[in-house]
Amino acid sequence: MFNKKRMTAVCIFLTCVFAAVCFSSPFSAIPGKRKDFTIIAKRYSYQPNRIIVNKGDSVHIKFGSVDVVHGFFLEGYDIEAEIHPGKIPFKVRHPSVETEFTYVDEIAFTADRNGKFRYRCSVTCGTLHPFMIGEFIVRPNYPFYASIGGVIGVFAAFFFNVAADRRKSESPGIASAPLRIDLFKIMPALKELLTYRWFQFILMLLNLAALVLFIFAGFFGSPIGNHNIIITVVWILWWFFLVTFMIPFGSRIWCMMCPFPFFGEWFQRRRLLGPSGSKVSTVKGYKKKWPAKLSNIWIQNILFLCLCTFSTILVTRPVTTAFVLTGLTLTATVVHIFFRRRTFCRYLCPISGWMSLYSKASMLEIRSRNNGVCKSCGSKAIIDNGRGWGCPWLINPGKMTSNSHCGMCMECINSCPNNNMTLRLRPFCSDTVIDHYDEAWMGFIMITLVILYTAIFLGPWGTLKEWANLTEMGNVSGFIIYCGIIWISSLAVAPVLWLTAAWTSKRLAGSETISARKIFLKYSYMLVPLGLLSWIAFSIPLFMINYTHIIATFSDPLGWGWNIFGNAHIHWSPLLPEYLLYVQVPLVLTGLGFALSKGYAISNDLYSDKTQAIISLVPFGMLISLITVILIFFYAW
Amino acid sequence: MVIKETIAVLSVIILLISIPLCILLYQYVFVPSTYLQEERVFNITAVGEPSGAYTLEEINGLNYWWKRFAPMTLLLEVGDQVILNLKSADSTHQFYVPELGLDPVTVTPGKVETLSFTAEKKGIYQYFCTTMCGDCHTFMTGWIVISEKDDPVKAPHPIVCPLCAPDFGIPPQTEMLDLGEYLYQKLGCVGCHGWFGKGGIRNPNYAKQYVPAHNTTTDKLFLKTPEDAAKFCKWLITHESIPQSEDNPDIPMFNFVSARYQALKDIAKKGSTPEKLDKTGPEPPLWMPAWKFRLADREFDAIILYFITLKKWEEDEEIEGADLFTQRVMLPSGSNPISERSDISAVTPA
Known part of the structure; x- marks a missing residue:
């Protein structure tokens, strides 16, 4: 497990993280000051939406609301307030220790935890209530710098390793058979069930x-x-x-x-x-x-x-x-x-x-x-043969090389007369081939959307939410801008950047035989692991912040005042919101790691020369790291 | 094989029918069965803009987006045992009927608040929303009418929010008087202080009985003549802040006037809690909100400027700058629900 290669990678990674943290930290400690803020809550943002203080500062906050009753839940500091418009005192409590609210004119606390903490609306205030967010940043923001260091670390460790790999073994090693675990072999009951x-x-x-x-x-x-x-x-x-x-x-x-x-x-x-049994059945319609x-x-x-x-x-x-x-x-x-x-x-x-x-x-x-069995069989398994329906997804299961269009309906397993189809476990990111532009563009759309959604739904910018929330706010020009951002950035800007990377890659690697188009298409697979993991990093907060709503709606599914299981009135309380970052950042860093290593596999397929392979990967590696950095800015900055 | 297939088909059919059926049975058979026979149950939904009403109509996903919901008028008879189930369709509201002895209940989305009482005394009682819930808030009020069996009480007209019907269009910040008038209506000040600052809205158990009128602001500021008022208005329009030591207008006791002005502005900014008439009685439902987070300093000036122009002088025509005093009518065409409202407020229970 712990070979030298891995140890070096870990060392480089940790050094980068540590260096970034040191870089962020001023060596002289700043004495705490008093900082006063008045936060105005308005559908669906706070003003100011970002509050920046230094560690040790004594923070005093007053609240006001201009339209309806809003809440204020500051994660990590155990403060929950209820702000009534037109009233200067507001209600506050420490949710972990108190159940009742008390009226105060101001809250005061010491900023004693570094990093970014979000404040959210805790009182349902309208349609976009779950996305009403502000940010409280306590500097020095170590988690942010550590995360950026992490990106540099992953990038550096990866390229150091592949470079070392190139120096050591120029001869191509014997390709080992890809790791697959035949689930039906080890768990026959699973096949019975499926x-x-x-x-x-x-x-x-x-x-x-x-x-x-x-x-x-x-x-x-x-x-x-x-x-x-x-x-x-x-x-x-x-x-x-x-x-x-x-x-x-x-x-x-x-x-x-x-x-x-x-x-x-x-x-x-x-x-x-x-x-129906043995006779050949036909599909109607x-x-x-x-x-x-x-x-x-x-x-x-x-x-x-x-x-x-x-x-x-x-x-x-x-x-x-x-x-x-x-x-x-x-x-x-x-x-x-x-x-x-x-x-x-x-x-x-x-x-x-x-x-x-x-x-x-x-x-x-x-x-x-x-594969041989399928070839000799005469494709009986893809037509209806009485045991199964034949593949509804219009593919030939025996020749399948990618998961893309397999709907996991198990019909081929049912109908295969030779018991040749099986369900297998395999390492993450095993299909690495993108051959068509439609798939590449889907990759661009998904990665652009996850960046935009992270900004819109998890970010503190009320204007973006207002633009997106057309039917309530009625801001048509804002909505047009918003549409423009979504459509142009996903269909044009991201592909153009990718194309630039492809041209640069072609220039750097200096190979005439491989076209920029091919490079563009092949490498676009790198967007898959990063995209998927950043979508996970986007979806986890949705669940952790709002899970109490799910529990409540099981008791009162239509909001008609039922209480079937007795927990319809469960109070909204997010699940460890201040630690979200520690889930999100490792996820996107893992995504970056997978993207780079799969990118290297792709470049090895394209180029026989390892130096060329590494060089051609660099522009894409940088672009993909940039995407990770953007995401980390939204998570931690 | 055929049997299995039949079971499968049946299960699909049963499922498709049973889900809506179960929901409807639970809501319309089971839930009502949890109440006693003699109880009269009302399901009330609070909805803010643009309806601004407590309504007996059902609010669901389909109608919420376009429908304006009618405010409820609860018609009861003496002796009724009443259960009110209150829920919200958007944000937080508060339901308060001071004269029935019902304390304010906060109606938060996702929770049904239940109030129960017995109708004891004949009369007309007003219910209020007492937490601000948007621009229609001050119109979110209505009537609970308790009659005797052989002696029905005529129910007053419901109070409908007129604000969202016409689109006023925001006047530019420079047109101070228009802006003041616009804000006075748009923010719902009219709901309590009356159209054109006429006042006349009853505030139960308030020491002065009625919400202060604003067409008397000129007197409160000790502006004794139309000329003084016009000078003060002009001065207000041209000066960003008050009081100023230089180029004070030639108005008797200007320092006093400006101090009064400042005090008035302070009340609008910080709000005030109404004094009780009967110290042991219920809290008066109408209270002056603090507007300082909602409005800019200049917007307060604009509103007070509008109040000053509401004063009716006897010799209107001759005044210099009389154009400032032109009365504008911005009511929705047709009915005027507000005048009806102030008439009725005066005839409430004995």
Whole structure:
């Protein structure tokens, strides 16, 4: 485990982190001063939105609100206030020790913890209430400098190691077989379960039940997002689980239980529990072919961007989410009637597009055990053969080399006559091939969106929220600017930067045979691990801050005042919010590490000469580190 | 195989029907069954802008975005056992009926507050929202009418917020008088101090009974003649801050006037708590909010300037700068709910 290479990497990393911290710290201690602030709360930001003090300062804060009752919850300092407009005294308590509020004119405390702490609204004040955030920074901000040092450390350690690698062994080592664990071999019961027809049916049925409940709640329940189950479960719980667990550990396991295509697939198959026995079954419906020109994920890219343009409205208004879920279910059903198999899922579903990209990084795969068996078999497994339906995702499972379009429906496992298909565990980021521009652009869209969303939803800038919140604020020109930022930066700015890196890379490596286009496309895979991990880093706070809303809505799903399980009135209290940084930064640093090492694997495929390979990676490495630095600025600065 | 398939199909059908059915049964059969037969239950939802009302209408995801909800008028009979379930559709509100002896309850989103009381005495009682909840706040009030069986009490007109109906458009900061008038209406000052500062809104158990009027501000500032008032207004428009030692206008007792002015502005900035008439009685529901976080210093000047122009002088025509005194009407066309309101406030319970 602890070979010399790893030790050096760790040493370089730690040195960089330590050096950055030292750099940040003034050697003379600043004596604490009194600092006075008046914070004005307004839908949906605070003024000032960033408060900067030095460690040891005595901080005095007064509050005012100009529209409705707002709260103030300062993480890490155990302070919670309730600000009533028109009243100068405000209510305050220390939530960990007190349950009752007391009226005061001012709060005073000593800034004794370094770093960035956020203050949030703790009283539901309107649609964007969960995103009403301000920042309290106690300097010297060690965590921030340590994180930046971490980026430099990962970058330096990586390039030091690959350079050392180049000097030592010029001869290509014998490529070891990629690590795969055949789950069906070690757990035969798992195969029994996954191929048991009732298993998937019940999963889908449960999700369908949830879907019906959510849509009902969205239309007829409370208009307040954080008190309506459709918002709390879909956009907090489901999203968090999907991004953090399902995609990285289960590939597109969600597609196996997704309720949207339920009715359409039922129409096509006329059965719910698999084909009827031994005779060859046929799939019903018009079975039209999707136009070849559109047989890519461009439509999904655009649809996803459209949804994301309105995401602020989508994730805070129950009725909008209800309309979108209904719309998706109806579209899926109609498309299933006219087109063959899961055309909707492959070419239209806006969620499926990015899942197809990020599932490449997943640790789970369905593959054939032995390619030869599939070749000699005569592709019986991809057509309906009475045991299974044949691949609904329009691929040949035996020849599958990437997770992208495998919906994990297990039909190939059911139908394979030779028991050749299996479920395997594999290392993170095992498929490293991007061959088409649509996928590359999905990578740009996702990485741009995660940066923008981190700024909009987790940042303290009220103007951005106002622009995004079109239907309430009515700021049309702001919304146009906001749309412009989203569309131009994801569809143009990010690709142009990437292209610049590709040109620079080509120039530096000095190889004429490899085109800049190829470099551009191949390296774009580097955006997958970093993107996925930064989406996880974005989704974890959503869950940790708002989990109490989920618990409350289980007791009162429609916000009608029910209390089924007795915890409908659980008070909002975020889960260790001041330590979020210590989850987010390691995640993006891991993403950076994976991006660099996968980038190196890609460059070794492109160039036979190791020096050329390393040099060609440098511009991309720098660009990807820059993205990490931007994210860290939002997390910690 | 066929049996299994049938079970599966049945389970899908049952599921699709049962979920909405269970929700409706729980809400409309189970929940009402938890109350006693003789109890009269009202489900009230508080909603801020643009309705500014406690409403008996159901507010859901579908109608919240476009509908203006009607304020409730609760019609009761003596002897009714009443249960009020209060919830909020947006932000925090407070429900207070001082004359019924109901203490203020804070209505926070996500929680249903229950009040129960027995209707004892015939009369008209006013309920109030007593925590500021947006610009419609001062209109978020209405009536609880208790009649005797054979002697019904006529319910007053409901109070509807007129603010969001017309789009005023914000006047520029330089047009001080227009700005003052705009702010006076937009911030809901009119809800308590009356249109054109006429006052006349009853504040239960307040030492002076009625919320102070503002068309008497000129007198309160000791501006005795129209000329003085006009000079003061001009001076106010041209000067950023008060008091100033140089170029004071030629107004009798100017220092005194400016001190009064400052005191008035201070009340608007810091707010005030109304004094009780009956010291042991309930807190008066209407209180002067502190506006200092909402308004800029110059905007206070603009509002007070507007008050000064509300004074009706006898010889209006001859005054220099009379254009300042032009009365503007900014009411929504058609009805004038406010005048009705002040009429009715005077006829409340014995």
